[in-house]
Amino acid sequence: MCRQSIYYYICISQRKMVLQRSMVQRVVEGITFLFELLVKFVLSVQKVDPHPENKDDGYGLSWRLAVETNNVRGWKTVPPKCYKHVEEYMTGGQYEVDLKLIVDQILGYASQISVSSDGFDAWILDVDDTCISNISYYKAMRFGCDPFDSSKFKPWIMKGMCPANPVVLGLFNKLIERGFKVFLLTGRDQATHLKITTHNLHNQGFIGYQRLILRGAEYKGLSAVRYKSRIRKELEGEGYRIWGNVGDQWSDLQGDCLGQRTFKLPNPMYCIS
Amino acid sequence: MCRQSIYYYICISQRKMVLQRSMVQRVVEGITFLFELLVKFVLSVQKVDPHPENKDDGYGLSWRLAVETNNVRGWKTVPPKCYKHVEEYMTGGQYEVDLKLIVDQILGYASQISVSSDGFDAWILDVDDTCISNISYYKAMRFGCDPFDSSKFKPWIMKGMCPANPVVLGLFNKLIERGFKVFLLTGRDQATHLKITTHNLHNQGFIGYQRLILRGAEYKGLSAVRYKSRIRKELEGEGYRIWGNVGDQWSDLQGDCLGQRTFKLPNPMYCIS
Numbered sequence: 001m002c003r004q005s006i007y008y009y010i011c012i013s014q015r016k017m018v019l020q021r022s023m024v025q026r027v028v029e030g031i032t033f034l035f036e037l038l039v040k041f042v043l044s045v046q047k048v049d050p051h052p053e054n055k056d057d058g059y060g061l062s063w064r065l066a067v068e069t070n071n072v073r074g075w076k077t078v079p080p081k082c083y084k085h086v087e088e089y090m091t092g093g094q095y096e097v098d099l100k101l102i103v104d105q106i107l108g109y110a111s112q113i114s115v116s117s118d119g120f121d122a123w124i125l126d127v128d129d130t131c132i133s134n135i136s137y138y139k140a141m142r143f144g145c146d147p148f149d150s151s152k153f154k155p156w157i158m159k160g161m162c163p164a165n166p167v168v169l170g171l172f173n174k175l176i177e178r179g180f181k182v183f184l185l186t187g188r189d190q191a192t193h194l195k196i197t198t199h200n201l202h203n204q205g206f207i208g209y210q211r212l213i214l215r216g217a218e219y220k221g222l223s224a225v226r227y228k229s230r231i232r233k234e235l236e237g238e239g240y241r242i243w244g245n246v247g248d249q250w251s252d253l254q255g256d257c258l259g260q261r262t263f264k265l266p267n268p269m270y271c272i273s
Numbered sequence: 274m275c276r277q278s279i280y281y282y283i284c285i286s287q288r289k290m291v292l293q294r295s296m297v298q299r300v301v302e303g304i305t306f307l308f309e310l311l312v313k314f315v316l317s318v319q320k321v322d323p324h325p326e327n328k329d330d331g332y333g334l335s336w337r338l339a340v341e342t343n344n345v346r347g348w349k350t351v352p353p354k355c356y357k358h359v360e361e362y363m364t365g366g367q368y369e370v371d372l373k374l375i376v377d378q379i380l381g382y383a384s385q386i387s388v389s390s391d392g393f394d395a396w397i398l399d400v401d402d403t404c405i406s407n408i409s410y411y412k413a414m415r416f417g418c419d420p421f422d423s424s425k426f427k428p429w430i431m432k433g434m435c436p437a438n439p440v441v442l443g444l445f446n447k448l449i450e451r452g453f454k455v456f457l458l459t460g461r462d463q464a465t466h467l468k469i470t471t472h473n474l475h476n477q478g479f480i481g482y483q484r485l486i487l488r489g490a491e492y493k494g495l496s497a498v499r500y501k502s503r504i505r506k507e508l509e510g511e512g513y514r515i516w517g518n519v520g521d522q523w524s525d526l527q528g529d530c531l532g533q534r535t536f537k538l539p540n541p542m543y544c545i546s
Binding site for chain 1: 331332334335336338339341342343344345366367370371373374375378536537539
């Protein structure tokens with residue numbers, strides 16, 4: 001090997017060493033970057049609680065269950081710590097999933113009933129938060145955490161724009177198709193709300209019911225249970241056989257002449273005794 | 274520079290290069306390892322669903338709500354797709370949180386009752402999955418996804434080792450302290466289960482009740498609703514005033530002489546009609 005070529009070799013070796021050193025440096029920088037990424041990712045993931053029911057949601061679930069099973073009665077407002085839970089429940093999709101399963105049960109039951117040709121096989125459906133929904137109104141009332149305020153609720157009703165609960169509208173139509181007479185029974189005041197309620201139900205597709213019954217002057221002051229019991233008794237007196245009775249309040253489903261079977265739809269936002 | 278030292282330099286350079294090459298190799302291996310770790314971590318994290326209610330858990334929640342509100346009736350087994358949901362519910366803490374809120378409601382109600390000195394103010398508590406728990410047994414039955422099997426359930430009962438529901442034991446003790454007469458009413462068979470049930474309740478701290486009532490031969494073949502109605506009617510016939518009635522089955526809380534108020538404890542594992 002001549003001296004020149006040896007020097008050349010040394011030069012090449014040194015250049016390679018410099019290149020490799022810079023490569024190592026870059027690799028180390030890369031590892032550091034990846035490690036930082038990993039740490040950031042772990043921290044961001046830790047913020048997502050895989051068991052939300054262990055915190056306030058746990059209380060929210062319990063409270064909602066206790067309300068829906070009628071263990072908590074006569075409550076005036078949703079406990080403030082349930083606000084986020086109820087909001088998520090009403091707007092996050094679970095409410096509709098719950099309604100659907102119940103309506104599936106109702107349809108399963110209804111399909112087993114042999115409907116007579118005499119026109120006296122009846123169903124009773126409640127109106128507010130059964131056929132049509134007040135969720136938009138209750139959103140402004142912190143989903144029931146704020147106390148009921150009739151001065152705000154009445155203008156909402158008078159808009160006549162409560163949207164249908166689509167799954168209950170589907171039930172309504174199927175019951176009528178099957179030949180049942182559907183009675184819509186509500187605690188709304190007949191004198192002030194008959195026209196707008198009729199209009200609202202119509203604009204939401206509730207067409208073909210047998211009768212819409214609002215609270216007349218003669219039932220003023222009665223509890224919801226007693227008022228609705230009296231109406232059902234009158235219907236039975238007319239000869240109707242009440243096969244099913246659907247409402248979001250326990251007061252829709254208690255008292256006399258309840259019908260062969262009652263169905264409780266969820267409503268964690270308010271309680272009517 | 275002499276030839277020897279040049280060769281020495283070349284040797285050193287080559288050794289350094291080999292060392293650096295092996296270093297680069299290790300660094301690359303390190304990066305690969307870290308990258309694999311990152312991928313595994315991302316995949317494992319993706320399995321944790323921050324909104325379990327959006328998937329099968331959503332159905333589990335709906336099904337459980339429909340059961341607890343008595344919208345789903347006469348069911349034989351828990352739907353298989355609810356298995357993980359019910360397991361998580363029964364073992365993950367939410368069941369106890371739910372029980373506690375209901376017992377708080379019961380105590381709130383009981384505290385308003387003025388207990389007479391005549392010794393006839395009564396409460397009725399169910400036994401299985403009210404006072405004492407069968408969760409351990411139902412765990413082996415996939416929390417009710419497997420059909421009920423009396424050939425397995427009876428040996429479990431005969432161990433006499435059903436643990437207390439601590440929160441219901443607390444309620445039991447407080448009711449007795451307040452001066453109520455507590456009746457434990459169960460559908461268990463009197464001929465075969467009286468001794469072991471008495472022993473089990475005693476070893477779990479249920480001491481001081483007024484009477485433990487099992488299903489005698491004269492009530493065989495009756496539905497749970499009719500059997501329990503008859504017993505409650507007999508108690509009222511003896512002069513007892515039933516203030517509260519607590520059970521995990523709707524059949525505990527339906528029929529005649531229900532008491533002033535009923536309380537439904539959760540049970541998503543089985544249904545007794």
